[in-house]
Amino acid sequence: MMRELWKRKKMLGFKKFDSLLSPPIEGQLSSDLFVNEQVLQNSFHNCSDFMIRTVSVTEKTKILFIYLDGLTDSKTLDEVLLKPLLLEVSPNELESVFTLKQMIEQKILAASSIKSVSKVNELVNCVLKGNIGILLDGEPSAIIAGMQKNEQRNIEEPQTEVSIRGPRDGFTESLKTNLSLLRRRIRSIRLKFESFTIGELSQTDVTMAYIEGIAPDSLLREVRKRVEQIQIDGVLESGFIEEFIEDVPFSPFPQIQNTERPDIVSANLLEGKIAIIVDNTPFVLILPMTFWSGLQAVEDYYERFLYTSFVRVIRYILFNIALFLPSVYVALTTYHPQLIPTSLLISVAAAREGVPFPAFIEAFIMEIVFEGLREAGIRLPKAVGSAVSIVGALVIGQAAVQAGIVSAPMVIVVATTGIASFAIPRYNLGTAVRMIRFIMLVLAGVFGFYGIVVGFIALTIHLVNLRSFGVPYFSPVAPQIWTNLKDVLIRPPRWKTNNRPALISGKDKKRIPAHQKPGPKRS
Incomplete structure (x- = not known):
């Protein structure tokens, strides 16, 4: 190795040889195979998974294979490239470098993705993606063959978006x-x-x-x-x-x-x-x-429109319960008890008689505990996560009521709020509702219904002014687009959705031709 290095230095000159061994990352590959090998070894210094394999086809012709162990399918490399090159090609066909390169590209290399690169950085980037680099002596370029090892998770049903009806396949990491x-x-x-x-x-x-x-x-x-x-x-x-x-x-x-x-x-x-x-x-x-797409589930477009419309209305009701129920309860019991029917007021007052905290503090504590149980159920292993969250909620709620720390109506309110929040199809939108619920709770605890109204107005102003890539977040309600309103509160029949959303679609706005309503033919 050292003798070969000294010979190359004397032949090319010391300064020129040193510059070839450390070219810039955008530099060109050399026609000298030995120089290219040294450059690549310097580039992948301390990379134990970097593999170089030199094959002598003839006494004058050498081929360099470079790849990363683990990202490249080495078995395919042996069977598809090395075996045909060493055992099935006669030496008479390999008299020139040009013939060898042409033979590798067109006859020997059985890979669907083949290209040629001439820069060091291009070669390095291709190898980092799991490709094989093939360098020939006398050629200032490299052949890139796509032989990545395809180790990936099987296509499975998504765990975060479970549906009753519809396809069961989900995206993977590939x-x-x-x-x-x-x-x-x-x-x-x-x-x-x-x-x-x-x-x-x-x-x-x-x-x-x-x-x-x-x-x-x-x-x-x-x-x-x-x-x-x-x-x-x-x-x-x-x-x-x-x-x-x-x-x-x-x-x-x-x-x-x-x-x-x-x-x-x-x-x-x-x-x-x-x-x-x-x-x-x-x-x-x-x-x-848009805001409304966050409240639409996948089954909305697979089930019949009558079922879907009913469930969608229920979902909107549950959305408002998840957002406002604790704050409304705190405002009623603290500032506006006259709005509660007398019999219900007597029941609530009797249940709160021994509770040492105001309704606001009571609700805040219970909401924090519920969020903690929800987070613990997500982070724990699946085998115990759901059990811990359910049992924990039952035990803590029952013990807190018996100890007189919280009232039974508050436990009912917090549990109903939690169930309603689970009905929101999108996890990130549900998280936003959970955050805003605490803000509404603080406003209700300080100002009563006036605080809830002010918070609702501020929330509506924010949603109306919000944009997603130039599209109003509250569209088609604000701005109001009558043709698209039919797919907001309810889901119209498939044969009635003739046009695509007006603010989103481009030139092709027609989705379904008109007059396709099903029914018996009249003679």
């Missing part, structure tokens, strides 16, 4: 698998995938999916601009992207929807929205998002 799940549902050349690489160190693959002609051009330009402006060292999950591109970072309400379900993403793409798929995470971002 970007290619996720794209294929979307392509299986929308088999059109109008479905486009634009790729980005984000993260200086992670080099994470990010794909923007949309349907050409349905997604508005202005929205596409805005999303491209925001994604391309992201400068970060690493992207580990789609939440990293979400925080960089949302409109109002300090709003408690989510402005970008996330989901594990390919059918939800496909349905939103057909409405003109855009999806952002990030490698190594099953959660896909959908934008823009």
